[in-house]
Amino acid sequence: MNETRERVVVTEVGMRDGLQSIARTMPTEFKRRWIDAAYAAGVRHMEVASFVPAKLLPQMADADEVIAHALGYGDLIVTALVPNLKGAQRALEAGVHRIVAPISVSTAHSLANVRKTPAEMIDAFAAMREAIDSASGVRTRRVELIAGLSTVFGCTLQGAVPYADIAAIARDAVHAGADVIALGDTTGEATPRQVGEIIELVREVAGDKLRSLHLHDTRGLALANTLVGLQHGIREFDASLAGLGGCPHAPGATGNVNTEDLVFMLDSMGYETGIDVTRLIESRAVLAEALPGEPLYGYLARAGLPKQFAAASQQIESSQSSALQVLQ
Amino acid sequence: MNETRERVVVTEVGMRDGLQSIARTMPTEFKRRWIDAAYAAGVRHMEVASFVPAKLLPQMADADEVIAHALGYGDLIVTALVPNLKGAQRALEAGVHRIVAPISVSTAHSLANVRKTPAEMIDAFAAMREAIDSASGVRTRRVELIAGLSTVFGCTLQGAVPYADIAAIARDAVHAGADVIALGDTTGEATPRQVGEIIELVREVAGDKLRSLHLHDTRGLALANTLVGLQHGIREFDASLAGLGGCPHAPGATGNVNTEDLVFMLDSMGYETGIDVTRLIESRAVLAEALPGEPLYGYLARAGLPKQFAAASQQIESSQSSALQVLQ
Numbered sequence: 001m002n003e004t005r006e007r008v009v010v011t012e013v014g015m016r017d018g019l020q021s022i023a024r025t026m027p028t029e030f031k032r033r034w035i036d037a038a039y040a041a042g043v044r045h046m047e048v049a050s051f052v053p054a055k056l057l058p059q060m061a062d063a064d065e066v067i068a069h070a071l072g073y074g075d076l077i078v079t080a081l082v083p084n085l086k087g088a089q090r091a092l093e094a095g096v097h098r099i100v101a102p103i104s105v106s107t108a109h110s111l112a113n114v115r116k117t118p119a120e121m122i123d124a125f126a127a128m129r130e131a132i133d134s135a136s137g138v139r140t141r142r143v144e145l146i147a148g149l150s151t152v153f154g155c156t157l158q159g160a161v162p163y164a165d166i167a168a169i170a171r172d173a174v175h176a177g178a179d180v181i182a183l184g185d186t187t188g189e190a191t192p193r194q195v196g197e198i199i200e201l202v203r204e205v206a207g208d209k210l211r212s213l214h215l216h217d218t219r220g221l222a223l224a225n226t227l228v229g230l231q232h233g234i235r236e237f238d239a240s241l242a243g244l245g246g247c248p249h250a251p252g253a254t255g256n257v258n259t260e261d262l263v264f265m266l267d268s269m270g271y272e273t274g275i276d277v278t279r280l281i282e283s284r285a286v287l288a289e290a291l292p293g294e295p296l297y298g299y300l301a302r303a304g305l306p307k308q309f310a311a312a313s314q315q316i317e318s319s320q321s322s323a324l325q326v327l328q
Numbered sequence: 329m330n331e332t333r334e335r336v337v338v339t340e341v342g343m344r345d346g347l348q349s350i351a352r353t354m355p356t357e358f359k360r361r362w363i364d365a366a367y368a369a370g371v372r373h374m375e376v377a378s379f380v381p382a383k384l385l386p387q388m389a390d391a392d393e394v395i396a397h398a399l400g401y402g403d404l405i406v407t408a409l410v411p412n413l414k415g416a417q418r419a420l421e422a423g424v425h426r427i428v429a430p431i432s433v434s435t436a437h438s439l440a441n442v443r444k445t446p447a448e449m450i451d452a453f454a455a456m457r458e459a460i461d462s463a464s465g466v467r468t469r470r471v472e473l474i475a476g477l478s479t480v481f482g483c484t485l486q487g488a489v490p491y492a493d494i495a496a497i498a499r500d501a502v503h504a505g506a507d508v509i510a511l512g513d514t515t516g517e518a519t520p521r522q523v524g525e526i527i528e529l530v531r532e533v534a535g536d537k538l539r540s541l542h543l544h545d546t547r548g549l550a551l552a553n554t555l556v557g558l559q560h561g562i563r564e565f566d567a568s569l570a571g572l573g574g575c576p577h578a579p580g581a582t583g584n585v586n587t588e589d590l591v592f593m594l595d596s597m598g599y600e601t602g603i604d605v606t607r608l609i610e611s612r613a614v615l616a617e618a619l620p621g622e623p624l625y626g627y628l629a630r631a632g633l634p635k636q637f638a639a640a641s642q643q644i645e646s647s648q649s650s651a652l653q654v655l656q
Binding site: 187188191192193194217218219221223228254258261264265268270298303306 | 482483484487488515516517519520521522545546547548549551552554555556582586589592593596597598626627628631634635637
């Protein structure tokens with residue numbers, strides 16, 4: 001069992017995407033406990049807040065506090081979502097490691113979501129890039145700027161988005177200074193063949209800056225789409241514990257791909273996520289306590305790990321400990 | 329839009345696998361209506377009953393009547409599941425087109441399910457082959473015999489089943505006269521990489537007799553596993569309307585992959601199933617009426633078709649009707 005397992009990054013986005021899609025506001029103390037539980041399960045990438053006006057999204061009013069808590073873990077990569085320059089400045093002040101800006105490829109969705117056309121959003125994105133670069137002089141670690149391309153796989157407001165539009169906006173985002181291009185299935189309309197096609201399309205203009213998929217499970221295809229992403233070289237995926245999530249401006253959209261189910265699939269395929277799926281399932285208790293009555297989704301939490309899967313994990317662990325004994 | 333779409337066979341098995349896993353018995357009249365509704369939606373392959381002692385499975389006591397109704401549709405391929413020679417003789421008398429015999433690769437599951445070891449089941453299978461061949465002389469169409477290999481991807485009773493055992497039993501089934509080898513994830517433990525590996529493994533001994541996958545969605549991976557099956561050349565899949573299904577002798581197992589969600593994925597990938605997914609969703613009403621309170625699963629029934637998907641279907645339809653106009 002000496003094979004090196006290929007690493008896949010799973011970013012828990014439930015604290016941002018999940019919580020901003022439900023009507024209730026999770027008290028800050030529970031957000032802290034969620035971050036603690038996710039960290040304890042091995043999650044090292046979390047999108048924990050967004051910097052948007054508190055009157056629009058009261059769920060995110062405690063962004064500074066939540067980020068400060070997350071930054072207490074020295075090896076946790078902390079991401080915030082920001083829709084504009086002011087948000088980016090606040091995120092920089094808060095000390096996040098990664099900033100993701102939503103750039104919708106659908107004009108209708110972009111106007112509904114950030115009140116800007118995609119072209120105006122690209123300009124705002126370029127301004128964020130400048131703000132980050134100006135701030136970087138006084139920081140030890142460069143903040144990464146992610147272009148979160150939204151409604152890439154379809155838009156409930158506009159319908160299909162032409163491939164040429166997607167490629168043009170991805171190219172513009174790269175030119176405007178994106179470190180990373182993430183493809184978002186905001187409305188849960190992505191299908192396997194399309195995911196492969198659009199990854200190849202965007203890779204032509206974005207090269208290896210295309211790194212991440214943000215999938216929703218509206219039509220049960222999120223894991224099949226993830227599989228296609230893996231087959232096309234993607235190694236970073238957003239997910240929400242218990243499938244919490246959605247988009248308030250995309251009617252009919254439902255939660256992100258479920259973190260537990262995603263980690264189980266990745267584990268089963270031999271990828272290394274660093275996440276202990278059993279502890280992840282246990283961490284759902286924080287959500288159940290904080291949001292009583294809120295539906296918690298997920299197959300693995302109900303069915304449990306298969307017998308041979310648990311056995312295989314133990315085999316890996318015991319072969320690792322034997323290896324350690326030999327080394328010691 | 330002149331491309332020929334590759335055909336994929338979807339067999340509705342809810343009338344057998346779905347109904348035998350729930351405590352209640354569906355009245356025959358509703359089974360007839362379900363068959364009618366599935367046929368109207370374009371389903372042309374159905375596994376409608378099993379021939380087992382009525383005291384063990386009262387849900388299947390009306391097998392003869394249900395099969396007679398299904399055979400009323402001249403172009404419907406009618407399948408029955410049988411566990412032994414007596415069942416095969418009853419199925420032949422009833423006039424089915426295909427007989428599927430469960431051959432578990434796990435000894436523990438085989439004993440629980442059919443009270444025979446896998447080797448004893450192979451002997452019974454060979455006897456079924458003889459019975460079919462003797463009967464074939466007086467029939468216009470040769471009845472196909474399917475070896476439904478069960479617990480191929482794991483067994484809740486026994487744990488992992490060694491690949492060598494799977495290959496050996498598949499080879500024995502071919503030698504005993506199987507027309508078709510189907511791989512069954514009886515307990516819903518299959519994972520994508522494993523599905524690919526086992527298909528290749530079994531293909532080595534079964535060649536193009538390996539034709540079909542029977543997947544359960546216990547851990548949310550049934551569609552991802554289907555995708556792997558497609559990539560490895562499989563073009564026949566079992567499914568249950570509304571995800572009804574399971575296995576009474578496999579604790580924790582849940583329903584088959586959902587027919588509607590499967591057909592949607594296949595449609596989205598350009599495969600031709602002949603099934604109208606909208607009518608399929610409408611046909612859930614029969615289940616709701618026949619089994620009040622029974623949980624009906626499925627993503628598409630809740631979320632509906634994406635806007636652009638409907639548009640694309642219309643495009644195909646209108647280009648087909650233009651083509652017809654040109655021809656006429």
